[in-house]
Amino acid sequence: MAILAGDTMFAIANRNMIRTRKEVILDLLDLLNQTAIEVCEGQQYDMNFESSNEVSIADYLEMIRLKTAVLLACSLKTGAIIAGADPAHSDKLYQFGINIGIAFQLMDDLLDVYGSEDKFGKVTGGDIIAGKKTYLYLKALELSGNESMYLQDLYQSNNLLTDQKIKSVRSHFDKTGIYDTTRQEISRYWEAAVGLMKSPELPEERTRLLMSFCANLMDRDY
DSSP: HHHHHHHHHHHHHHHHHHOOOOOGGHHHHHHHHHHHHHHHHHHHHHHHHHHHHHOHHHHHHHHHHHIIIIIHHHHHHHHHTTOOOOOOHHOOOHHHHHHHHHHHHHHHHHHHHHHHHHHHHHOHHHHHHTTTHHHHHHHHHHHHGGGHHHHHHHHHHHSEEEEEHHHHHHHHHTTHHHHHHHHHHHHHHHHHHHHOOOTTTOOHHHHHHHHHHHHHHOOOOO
């Protein structure tokens, strides 16, 4: 049912794309279809990572770029193309979306471990329970030194009670300072996104609403 619904939504997206100005239809369809390909690639990488012990931080960041960030980037660039923006400005908005998308997913990873379930809207520790190789886990593994095997065994263990596993992994994350490290990484992508918007060709009064919306995404409650 989900696959059929997804196929239908994709067909609807294509149909809506061809209802815009004729001179931009080819560019829009190319962007949409390339994005669909990349999202599928990202999802496959995510699934592959579940059974691999050779996942690097660079691998993970590329996976979330494909799985999450390109969709935001596509949305922004689509609007720019339809509005008749200069190609250079459209590309800046695309790169802005990439940086915001990666920062958003890193924040999602952080909230999964440290967020409040009432505010986050998901079960806290879900990634830990599933053994998903998030940025927090991979970075903590890198910082664990002689205890890296302990963390790896703990994270992949199915023998612990759920609450015990979450508490033990979170305790190890705390010991490696992973909360602050992840916040710094989020800030790095956010600042890169902000830098793209600081341009004479993109006046502040025309980007204010977008920046305000994205700032709220980066400042979600715990």
